[in-house]
Amino acid sequence: MxxxxxxxxxxxxxxxxxxxxxxxxxxxxxxxxxxxxxxxxxxxxxxxxxxxxxxxxxxxxxxxxxxxxxxxxxxxxxxxxxxxxxxxxxxxxxxxxxxxxxxxxxxxxxxxxxxxxxxxxxxxxxxxxxxxxxxxxxxxxxxxxxxxxxxxxxxxxxxxxxxxxxxxxxxxxxxxxxxxxxxxxxxxxxxxxxxxxxxxxxxxxxxxxxxxxxxANVDSVDIVVRGRGGHGSAPHLTIDPITLACYLVADLQTIVSRELPATEPAVLSVGAIHGGSKNNIIPDRCELMLTVRSYNEETRAYMHAAIQRKAKALAAAHRAPEPELTFKDGTPxxxxxxxxxxxxxxxxxxxxxxxxxxxxxxxxxxxxxxxxxxxxxxxxxxxxxxxxxxxxxxxxxxxxxxxxxxxxxxxxxxxxxxxxxxxxxxxxxxxxxx
Ligand SMILES: [Zn+2]
Ligand SMILES: [Zn+2]
CATH class of the missing domain: 3.40.630.10 (Zn peptidases)
Structure with a gap:
């Protein structure tokens, strides 16, 4: 200097x-x-x-x-x-x-x-x-x-x-x-x-x-999968949100494994699933709690849109009411x-x-x-x-x-x-x- x-x-x-x-x-x-x-x-x-x-x-x-x-x-x-x-x-x-x-x-x-x-x-x-x-x-x-x-x-x-x-x-x-x-x-x-x-x-x-x-970016997503409850003995009279939630958990995995490039850091984990109260009751709803992680803002936005798309499409395919999705911004x-x-x-x-x-x-x-x-x-x-x-x-x-x-x-x-x-x-x- x-x-x-x-x-x-x-x-x-x-x-x-x-x-x-x-x-x-x-x-x-x-x-x-x-x-x-x-x-x-x-x-x-x-x-x-x-x-x-x-x-x-x-x-x-x-x-x-x-x-x-x-x-x-x-x-x-x-x-x-x-x-x-x-x-x-x-x-x-x-x-x-x-x-x-x-x-x-x-x-x-x-x-x-x-x-x-x-x-x-x-x-x-x-x-x-x-x-x-x-x-x-x-x-x-x-x-x-x-x-x-x-x-x-x-x-x-x-x-x-x-x-x-x-x-x-x-x-x-x-x-x-x-x-x-x-x-x-x-x-x-x-x-x-x-x-x-x-x-x-x-x-x-x-x-x-x-x-x-x-x-990473860490966001939380809560999904309420909605159905129509009834007796477990007569599922044809209901729309079963438990079955839908199970499909959704599996389908959500394909966002990272089949829609994003393998080189792009991204994680989607379902950390909680809550629904129902008894063996013989089909409930009205089932709740999922997700953590969604990425580095890139575009990836972040893509994942949010894909979660929404899959949840809504699944409901439509099964005559179910629209699901409720809540996106909570977490940590940048x-x-x-x-x-x-x-x-x-x-x-x-x-x-x-x-x-x-x-x-x-x-x-x-x-x-x-x-x-x-x-x-x-x-x-x-x-x-x-x-x-x-x-x-x-x-x-x-x-x-x-x-x-x-x-x-x-x-x-x-x-x-x-x-x-x-x-x-x-x-x-x-x-x-x-x-
Ligand atoms: Zn910690
Ligand atoms: Zn810590």
Whole structure:
């Protein structure tokens, strides 16, 4: 970089930038020695006390308290139970760090001493077990650790830090709710945003990065297949919606397998089918619940139209009333900012070792962190390895598949995950706020 010769005419931040060498590896040894026990205790507390999407009351109160204790200026109840902590440390860029807080309606089967025994009601009123099966408890704990480190090491960075705890990621509505609640108008639009997500298939100490498109569009479709109910002994007097629903489940599969090119990423899964009440009654209706995933907007639109076409044609072919279809926009596809990744990848390598930063493929999962990107902020989400190498070796040797996210048996090895995740994220933050 060529700097003007007369330093009194140079902006002070430019002098500082020119004088500061590339950051060395961040040494968090002393910090982790002092804090890791406390953070693991926080993790276990969060794991034991999961809360479902939009109901993260106690969790968000705890996150607000943690941020206040670390010296952040805290605002809560943004877009529901969203929390924002601001820490201003001189002029400079603004970095947003984001963690999500919600758990899932899954009964835990990990057998851990700190396993969740919490039960509650799903959105439809069904009694369910509740579990942090997507690792959001680890995201929160990691972010508390990073917030504490950055608050205690303000000589290592300058600018503004915006630490965000987001509700309702699993429903795909939390980020939108926070943005709709004027998140960026109230706190300023950040220059960049970073987040991490647990990975069930990466060892602790390893992170996975993906340039460009990384996660899919996720939409939900509810279909009510309608018929005409009656006695099971006299099907000729009825129009049987159960039979129609079965045809439809099979026919929907041909959208991906027979209508879209094999090279085009697309998934259509029927996740629920509900109909009828008794052996000898043909019901009036049968309900299907679908998840529909894609990367490409044209593919997305095509799939929606095809679902409609098949459902309506099937009803017409069988004299049935028109089906009811409800399309619910979920999570838009997530695109990691290439420049941001180019800047952060060497930092992660320096922090964790070259071989511990691996490139991963795109996935058909969704993450509403994408919405901050669509709002114009360069975003980067990387995956954090959470399975201790010894446990991973044991599982693989036994031929046991690694429990995936959203499984009742998934759990991260928290201590070792945090030992890598906190310095990695803190180092990335320091790079962006140099
Ligand atoms: Zn999830
Ligand atoms: Zn998740």
């Amino acid at each position: 060529n700097l003007p010769r007369s330093p009194w005419r140079v902006a002070p931040w430019l002098v500082a930038l020119a004088a500061s060498p590339a950051p060395a590896q961040l040494d968090a040894t002393a910090f982790l020695a002092a804090q890791l026990d406390d953070l693991v205790a926080l993790y276990e507390h969060l794991h034991r006390n999961p809360e479902l999407s939009t109901r993260e009351k106690a969790t968000s109160a705890r996150m607000a308290e943690e941020l206040r204790k670390a010296g952040f200026e805290v605002t809560d109840k943004i877009g529901g139970y969203g929390v924002v902590g601001m820490l201003r440390n001189g002029a400079g860029k603004t970095l947003m760090l984001r963690a999500d807080m919600d758990a899932l309606p899954i009964g835990e089967e990990t057998g851990l001493p700190y396993a969740s025994r919490i039960r509650g009601e799903a959105d439809d009123g069904r009694p369910v077990g509740i579990m942090h099966a997507c690792g959001h408890d680890l995201h929160m704990t990691n972010q508390v650790g990073v917030a504490r480190w950055l608050a205690a090491n303000q000589d290592r960075w300058r600018g503004s830090l915006m630490v965000l705890f987001q509700p309702a990621e699993e429903g795909g509505i939390g980020a939108k709710a926070m943005l709709d609640d004027k998140l960026f108008e109230r706190f300023g639009k950040p220059d960049f945003a970073l987040a991490l997500h647990t990975a069930h298939d990466l060892a602790t100490g390893v992170v996975g990065v993906r340039p460009g498109w990384a996660m 596809a997530l695109r990691n900012d290439d420049e941001l990744l180019a800047r952060i990848r060497p930092i992660l390598r320096r922090q964790l070792g070259d071989h511990n930063v691996v490139e991963i493929g795109p996935q058909m999962v969704g993450e509403d962190f994408s919405r901050y990107g669509l709002a114009g902020v360069p975003i980067l989400m990387f995956r954090l390895g959470t399975i201790a190498p010894a446990r991973m070796a044991q599982l693989l040797q036994a031929g046991t598949p690694l429990p995936p996210l959203h499984s009742s048996r998934y759990h991260p090895d928290a201590r070792e995950s945090l030992r890598a995740g906190i310095p990695a994220m803190a180092a990335a933050a320091c790079e962006l706020l140099r």
